[in-house]
Structures are given as C-alpha cells and as structure tokens.
Amino acid sequence: MVREEEKEVRNLVLGKYEMGRVLGKGTFAKVYHGRDLRTNESVAIKVINKDQVRRDGGMMDQIEREISVMRLVRHPNIVELKEVMATKSRIFFVMEYVRGGELFARVARGRLPEDQARRYFHQLISALDFCHSRGVSHRDLKPENLLLDEAGDLKISDFGLSALPEQLRHDGLLHTQCGTPAYVAPEVLRKKGYDGARADLWSCGVVLYVLLAGFLPFQHENVMRMYGKICKAEYQIPPWVSGEARRLISRLLVVDPEKRISISEIKQLSWFKKGVSRPTPLSIPPPKEEEADQDPDLELQSPRSYNAFELISTMSSGFDLSSLFENGRRAATVFAARFPAGKVVEKLEKVGRSLGFGVGKAKGCKVRLEGKAEGRKGRLAVTAEVFEVAPEVTLVEFGKESGDTLEFAKFCAEDVRPGLKDIVWAWQGDEPATADGGELGLPNLR
Known part of the structure; x- marks a missing residue:
C-alpha cells in the first residue's frame, strides 16, 4: 500500500511542480524531490495525508503553526516555505531544497574545528535573532533540524513545535512541554511556564557543545536521570574546547533563564565576532x-x-x-x-x-x-x-x-x-x- 501511494505521488505534476524521488519519511509525512517546471529549480515537497491529520488533532496544530510561522520568518539561514497547496486527500508544502543534508550527519563523523563550529553557530544565532524579533520561538533546536546547503551554510528547519505570541498565557509565558529531551531547557521541564526565546538559547548552548565536543553534554540511559542533570546543569566541557568557547557555553547552559546570556550579549563577544560576517535578512525596508x-x-x-x-x-x-x-x-x-x-x-x-x-x-x-x-x-x-x-x-x-x-x-x-x-x-x-x-x-x- 505504501509503495503504491509513493508511485501515485511520484511523477505527479502538481501545478507548476513535478514530483520525483522520496527524500525522507516521517511518522505523518513524506518529503519528495520536486522540480519547478518553469525554472527547472529543485524544491522539496512535503506531502501530508489529510486522513492522518483528521485522526490526530495534535498534527493539525503542528501544520497550522508551521505555516503561520514560516510565513513570518524569511531569512538566509531559514528554510523557505514557497507555497502550500492541497488536493482532496493531501496537503503539499513546497519548500526550498537544501542539498547538504542535516548538520547532525556532519557532527556524527566527529567534532568540528572551532572556526567551522563558530560559523554555524553564528548563522544559527543570526536566524534565531530574526525569529525572536518577530515573536517566534523555535522550541526544537538540534543538529537534526539544522540543514546545510550546497555552499555549506546553515538553514533552520522544522517549525512544527514553534510558538507564536498568541500562545502566551496571562503570565506572558509558554506552558507547553515540548522539544527533544537532550536539548530541552530546565525551565521547560519544571512545568511552571517559560520564555520561549530564552529556552531556545539553552538549546543553542547544547548545539554549540555538540559541535565542539562531538557528543552531548547531558547523557544517561535513564531519561529521568538525564533530566536531573539538565535541571542542575551537570556537565563537563572537554579540554580541547578553547577558553572563550567554554565561557560562552557556560553562560548559555545556565539553569536560571534570567541569568542566561542574551543574543545581544553574544554578539558582543570577541569569540563570536571572529572571522564571520552576519547575513542580512531578506526584507525590503519600507520608505520613510x-x-x-x-x-x-x-x-x-x-x-x-x-x-x-x-x-x-x-x-x-x-x-x-x-x-x-x-x-x-x-x-x-x-x-x-x-x-x-x-x-x-x-x-x-x-x-x-x-x-x-x-x-x-x-x-x-x-x-x-x-x-x-x-x-x-x-x-x-x-x-x-x-x-x-x-x-x-x-x-x-x-x-x-x-x-x-x-x-x-x-x-x-x-x-x-x-x-x-x-x-x-x-x-x-x-x-x-x-x-x-x-x-x-x-x-x-x-
């Protein structure tokens, strides 16, 4: 049945796009390579079955949020959503095709040189700063959701767990527990409300640690024990990480979100400024x-x-x-x-x-x-x-x-x-x- 469905979708002409091979599969969606018939440009097309969406209310929330957020955030280091289309049975996300795959695959081969890790971290912070300026917090930052294009530049993907200001409760905080266990901030685990932007910065700290160390800062076969380590910020930085990078990680992985380093403070650090220029968001300023x-x-x-x-x-x-x-x-x-x-x-x-x-x-x-x-x-x-x-x-x-x-x-x-x-x-x-x-x-x- 699955193979028959894939054959049905493959080689389908969807408006101005022709669909090709399967690039990846998830629980609720498949991603196909596509081609714009007018420009010959490659695209990625995520296909979601409507019947599965109807059966899973949480899936509907995720689709709504992802579309809403990706219309807000257009930046060189964020995967672009080009179009959303639908038939009677399927929903199609037409997205920028990012050829280089996941950053996770690059890290899985071993830790990165510090200059390369800094370049990726710089691009991550630039994109995240743009998201936060529009009230969007990602809430699931990890190397699997960071893609690399053919030029080796980073692109944030998968905004399905992201949050908008409308999700804030009367206390001005988010309360939904979500994210990937090893990357989630301690305040998210405590179920007392959290600032999504500050929680994202904790995840950035874990990502930077993984890039430089080659492994996770918080690990344990028992998830509850791992959560205990996260809530106490119990980790050790390997000796090969430079002093400046160690200090940045230690200011990101701070249990109290009020004391965690901010993006504006990160930008002022000499380690962050070395050797990389920040990309400009893709926006046209209106006339005064x-x-x-x-x-x-x-x-x-x-x-x-x-x-x-x-x-x-x-x-x-x-x-x-x-x-x-x-x-x-x-x-x-x-x-x-x-x-x-x-x-x-x-x-x-x-x-x-x-x-x-x-x-x-x-x-x-x-x-x-x-x-x-x-x-x-x-x-x-x-x-x-x-x-x-x-x-x-x-x-x-x-x-x-x-x-x-x-x-x-x-x-x-x-x-x-x-x-x-x-x-x-x-x-x-x-x-x-x-x-x-x-x-x-x-x-x-x-």
Missing part, C-alpha cells in the same frame, strides 16, 4: 513616512493575488487548516473585505490616522502605519498588505515591522477593528459568510 508624503502622486500598485487554498486556509474555521491559529482562535491579523483594493487602502489610511498613527505607503499594495508614542520596544510600526482574491474581494494581512509584539497583538485584536467594521466581511478566527468558499466560487478542499 516623510518620503511617501513628498510624493502625493504615488500610484496604488496592483495587489498580489491569494489563491483559493490560501484564502480558505486563512479564513475558514473548518478542517482546512483552521485559520492558521492556535486552537482555532487567536488575535486576528487577517480580514476579508468585499471591496476593491483601492477602497480598502483608503479606509486603512483613514483608520490609521484616526488612531494617531503616521501613515505612509510601502512597496506593493501596502499601507504603513507608525505609532507616534514610544512603546516597550520603541515605536510600533505595522504594515497592512492587501491581496486580491476576486475582483470585488480582498484579503488584508497585518504584519509587525517594529515595536513590541504584544502591542501589535492588541492593535490587531482591539484597536483597529472598530474603524474597519463597515468594510470587513470576516476576521481571521471569526465565522466567515461561507466556510467552504462556495459564495466566491472557490473549490472546497476538504
């Missing part, structure tokens, strides 16, 4: 507000299109990826409107000014709103991008450009809603007028 104001004739550019699957998976509350939010609801960042893009943009600008935000235009069919008051992490800057679904139907997605993540969540969930009520058809997480896309003439993918 005053520059936009100087060009009153700046024309509204054509909005990007959302395909049917994206619309349904973003707006619907049925099986179809459930709005990309945790447990079916979260602070809304997306709404649908039954108005053309131009009218929606005008309304966004008007509401932004009424809230006391500076208003400017960004590249594409976007509106940029910047607060005038200093928040916890500087001024809140928000972009609202308008996507065209049909001639009279648009989708608007809010994104945080700068400022505090919790302030952004409040802006989306409370501040901006009242002023937009006369153009909104449905907010993400609310029941839309039709859950299966029928009114829009969209295919039912369930």
Whole structure:
C-alpha cells in the first residue's frame, strides 16, 4: 500500500511542480524531490495525508503553526516555505531544497574545528535573532533540524513545535512541554511556564557543545536521570574546547533563564565576532513616512493575488487548516473585505490616522502605519498588505515591522477593528459568510 501511494505521488505534476524521488519519511509525512517546471529549480515537497491529520488533532496544530510561522520568518539561514497547496486527500508544502543534508550527519563523523563550529553557530544565532524579533520561538533546536546547503551554510528547519505570541498565557509565558529531551531547557521541564526565546538559547548552548565536543553534554540511559542533570546543569566541557568557547557555553547552559546570556550579549563577544560576517535578512525596508508624503502622486500598485487554498486556509474555521491559529482562535491579523483594493487602502489610511498613527505607503499594495508614542520596544510600526482574491474581494494581512509584539497583538485584536467594521466581511478566527468558499466560487478542499 505504501509503495503504491509513493508511485501515485511520484511523477505527479502538481501545478507548476513535478514530483520525483522520496527524500525522507516521517511518522505523518513524506518529503519528495520536486522540480519547478518553469525554472527547472529543485524544491522539496512535503506531502501530508489529510486522513492522518483528521485522526490526530495534535498534527493539525503542528501544520497550522508551521505555516503561520514560516510565513513570518524569511531569512538566509531559514528554510523557505514557497507555497502550500492541497488536493482532496493531501496537503503539499513546497519548500526550498537544501542539498547538504542535516548538520547532525556532519557532527556524527566527529567534532568540528572551532572556526567551522563558530560559523554555524553564528548563522544559527543570526536566524534565531530574526525569529525572536518577530515573536517566534523555535522550541526544537538540534543538529537534526539544522540543514546545510550546497555552499555549506546553515538553514533552520522544522517549525512544527514553534510558538507564536498568541500562545502566551496571562503570565506572558509558554506552558507547553515540548522539544527533544537532550536539548530541552530546565525551565521547560519544571512545568511552571517559560520564555520561549530564552529556552531556545539553552538549546543553542547544547548545539554549540555538540559541535565542539562531538557528543552531548547531558547523557544517561535513564531519561529521568538525564533530566536531573539538565535541571542542575551537570556537565563537563572537554579540554580541547578553547577558553572563550567554554565561557560562552557556560553562560548559555545556565539553569536560571534570567541569568542566561542574551543574543545581544553574544554578539558582543570577541569569540563570536571572529572571522564571520552576519547575513542580512531578506526584507525590503519600507520608505520613510516623510518620503511617501513628498510624493502625493504615488500610484496604488496592483495587489498580489491569494489563491483559493490560501484564502480558505486563512479564513475558514473548518478542517482546512483552521485559520492558521492556535486552537482555532487567536488575535486576528487577517480580514476579508468585499471591496476593491483601492477602497480598502483608503479606509486603512483613514483608520490609521484616526488612531494617531503616521501613515505612509510601502512597496506593493501596502499601507504603513507608525505609532507616534514610544512603546516597550520603541515605536510600533505595522504594515497592512492587501491581496486580491476576486475582483470585488480582498484579503488584508497585518504584519509587525517594529515595536513590541504584544502591542501589535492588541492593535490587531482591539484597536483597529472598530474603524474597519463597515468594510470587513470576516476576521481571521471569526465565522466567515461561507466556510467552504462556495459564495466566491472557490473549490472546497476538504
């Protein structure tokens, strides 16, 4: 049966992609090599069976989270999610193809020279800093989830266990125990809540130790005994690790997360700065507000299109990826409107000014709103991008450009809603007028 299913998928033409050989298998998914028929570019296509998703609620949460997170984090050292598609029986993740395999395979052959380990660690910290700036914590960092491309550069993969700000409880902490035992932070094991970003840094400490030592810092055949070692930070650094690297590891593997070294402190260390330049995130800075104001004739550019699957998976509350939010609801960042893009943009600008935000235009069919008051992490800057679904139907997605993540969540969930009520058809997480896309003439993918 399994071989028949693989034959059925292999050589399938999926939109603009042709699927080829199996690259890997997991419990719930298979990954195939694919080829973009237009550009001949190689891609990796993860195929998930919908029946298995329906049977396992935890699997649904993982898919939703992974899609939601990977849309937020685009960085040279993070595997890129290119597209999500679906048929009646399967979900397809089209991702960047990373040829070099797992970093784990490289470490399994023995410890790395310190310069090489530092290069990988530098790229890991750069990508992680980018994730944390967008409120995303990975929660399962380990060499098996760090891939190497053909140039030998590191790429973080597998965001299935990652967390978004919407998962924080009233105490501002995460409470879900997850991760790989040997890499998990002690505060995660204590079940009292934890800061996901600081827990990621503990895992970075374990990764750095493994790269330099060639084995794990916390090992025991009895998992509970291993947890005991983790909670007391009982480990020994081998003598061949340099003094500077030893000090960094000892500042990462600190039981008290409040005393653990931060990313900004790591960046200042001389060991970290040696010999490597940090890659720049793949993002285009929007024009400053005053520059936009100087060009009153700046024309509204054509909005990007959302395909049917994206619309349904973003707006619907049925099986179809459930709005990309945790447990079916979260602070809304997306709404649908039954108005053309131009009218929606005008309304966004008007509401932004009424809230006391500076208003400017960004590249594409976007509106940029910047607060005038200093928040916890500087001024809140928000972009609202308008996507065209049909001639009279648009989708608007809010994104945080700068400022505090919790302030952004409040802006989306409370501040901006009242002023937009006369153009909104449905907010993400609310029941839309039709859950299966029928009114829009969209295919039912369930």
